[in-house]
C-alpha cells in the first residue's frame with residue numbers, strides 16, 4: 001500500500017483564465033487523478049490558492065499580511081471544494097479536510113481521521129494550508145506528507161522539474177533528473193520554499209517535481225514513473 005501526497009498549486013486550475021478556476025483544467029485534472037487512483041494507492045491532495053489570492057503578493061500596501069494570508073487560506077478552500085466536486089462527478093469519493101474551522105462546508109483536519117478516509121479508498125483534499133499565516137501550501141504539503149507518513153510528496157509545477165536556473169529566463173538552465181535535498185537547499189534551487197524544504201529534510205521526505213501541463217503526468221507520477229526531478233533526503 002502506497003501513501004502519497006500530491007501538491008497542486010492554485011495555478012494548476014487557472015488554465016486560460018487570468019484568475020479563478022478554469023473548469024476545463026479542473027475536470028482534466030480530476031479525470032487524471034481518477035485514472036491514477038488505484039486501490040493500492042492512498043492519496044491526499046494539498047491544493048494551493050494562488051489562482052485566487054496569495055497573501056504576500058496581493059496584500060499590496062493596503063492590507064495587513066495576516067489578514068491577507070487568511071484570505072489566501074480561504075482561497076485554497078474554494079479550490080478544494082471545486083476539486084472535490086469535480087472528483088466526485090467523475091466518480092471518485094473525496095473528503096475535504098480544512099485546517100481552518102469551516103464545518104458547514106468541510107471536515108476539520110484530524111490526522112487519524114484523514115488516514116482512515118484514505119484507508120477506505122477516499123481521496124482527502126487538504127484545505128487551508130497549515131491554518132497559520134506566513135506559511136505556504138508547499139509547507140502544508142510537506143507537513144501533511146510527514147504527518148500521515150507518506151512515502152513521497154509529488155509536486156506538480158509549470159516546468160519539467162528542478163533546474164539549475166530559471167528555465168523561462170535562462171536558456172542554459174539545466175534540468176536535474178536527481179538531486180539531493182541538501183544540495184537543492186544550499187543552491188537555493190526553486191523546488192519549494194525554504195520552510196517546506198527544511199521540513200522535508202527533517203522528516204526524510206522524498207519529493208518528485210514534475211510538469212503538470214503534460215497530459216498523463218499525474219498518472220505517471222502517482223504510478224512511480226521516473227519523470228521530472230527526484231529530490232531525495
Ligand code: UDP
Nearest residue numbers: 010048049050055069072073129130135137
Ligand atoms: N497561506 C497561509 N498559510 C498556509 C498556506 C497558505 O497563510 O499555511 C496563504 C498565503 O497567503 C498563500 C495563500 O494562502 O499565499 C495561497 O497559498 P499558496 O500561495 O501556497 O498557493 P499556490 O502557490 O500553491 O497556488
